[in-house]
Amino acid sequence: MDRTVMRIFRIVLILVAALGLAACSSKFKTYDGPAVTQLQVYKGARELFLMHDNTVLKSYKIELGNQPVGPKRFEGDGRTPEGLYYINRRNPNSAYHLSIGISYPNVHDVQVAKAAGLPPGGDIFIHGEDPRRGRTSQDWTAGCIAVSDKDIEDIYAMVRDGTPIFIMP
Template identity: 60%
Template sequence: MYKAQRFLVLDGADDVLRTYPIGLGFAPEGHKQFEGDGRTPEGSYVIDRRNPDSLFHLSIGISYPNAADIAYAQAQGKSPGGDIFIHGGPRKGIDPMNVRDWTAGCIAVTDRQIEEIYAMVRDGTPIDIYA
């Protein structure tokens, strides 16, 4: 995923499978460091869970925070936060692609796109998030 360009790329074994435009946290610049900072993490993580009953239209969990994220936040006397997901729009409310960077640190796509991603991506899949 490329934060500055606002797109998510799903790579297959031999080629790019799909590319999706994305929305990010309400403070999109920089790596997520603390709970409530509104940033989307940067770095290497894995898809570690999925939630078909999410408050959003499907959601796929990202393994943030990792050990380094936790250590940094604790050294500052803060919580690193968590519950970072790729998800569709809220059950009620805004279209995630009509309002840019509205999440609390998650990665937003349209409802139709999260349905495709949810079907293609398995738990344990690596995800690299670049600035």
């Protein structure tokens, strides 16, 4: 009987340890520092800055749409938008680890696409890596802003919905 009790105790101990380790590896982090008041993206430099007023809190290397030069004009053009947008949603179950949505298209974007007789597109996000490709250091998205999975975990925790994002050439 003692051996059975010891075996059960060991199994329970192993399960508790495994669950504890799994909890430590969660992709959902917490952040209690200064509020991110805006995001700034510089497409040419491939950098994203999380700002608190005029202070840079964090900076990240980014990858862009597979046609990185110029603003997004219509669905399927492979470009990343340029202009003022807002973080407007989040996806904890993203195919790209985690993602936060950008409010593209704005009124101007809709007008530009409509004038060309084309749909403006949508579903522009800041997201993690493509699990099939990993981090490539080359522009590969359909117009989104990609960062490493580790970086999107920080960004996801730090940035709130409604935060302005300025995307510059």
